[in-house]
Amino acid sequence: MLKVQFLFILLSSFLLDQYVVTGRLVDHQYNPVTYFIVKVYKSNQQKEKLDRLRIDTVHHQNGEFKIGELNKGNYLLEIDVPDYTGYTISVDIKDRNRSMPEIQLQPTR
Numbered sequence: 001m002l003k004v005q006f007l008f009i010l011l012s013s014f015l016l017d018q019y020v021v022t023g024r025l026v027d028h029q030y031n032p033v034t035y036f037i038v039k040v041y042k043s044n045q046q047k048e049k050l051d052r053l054r055i056d057t058v059h060h061q062n063g064e065f066k067i068g069e070l071n072k073g074n075y076l077l078e079i080d081v082p083d084y085t086g087y088t089i090s091v092d093i094k095d096r097n098r099s100m101p102e103i104q105l106q107p108t109r
Contacts, residue, residue: 019070019093023100025063025079028107032063039078040067047090049076083108 025033038056041049053075058065067077072093079087084105091098 018068019072019096019098020066020068021070021075021077021091021093021098021100022064022066024102025065025081026102026104027084028104030104032061033081033084033105034061034063035059036063036065036079036081038065038067039080040070041076041078043074043076043090045074047074047076079103079105081105 025036027033036058038058040053040056042051042053043049053070054067056065056067070093075091075093077089077091079089081087084107087103087105089100089103091100
């Protein structure tokens with residue numbers, strides 16, 4: 001029984017220590033971008049890439065994304081969209097739910 005309680009406490013503390021970043025992508029005419037790739041890197045205070053943590057492919061009709069299972073700290077989000085300029089943003093996660101301002105992408109053509 002003691003082992004079960006310890007495991008429950010350990011699991012609960014792990015789940016409670018997770019952070020989420022949300023945002024929305026639009027094109028140059030403010031239409032939602034419905035397909036894109038977000039690469040998440042751990043970074044330092046100088047905004048240098050350290051370790052790539054994950055790659056998420058997003059298909060969302062409103063251009064919204066949600067990146068979970070992060071810890072408090074500094075990250076770089078690299079956003080790739082076909083036919084648009086790449087976009088990189090530095091995120092300092094301090095709060096459990098970090099909402100990014102709307103990101104407007106510019107076409108490459």
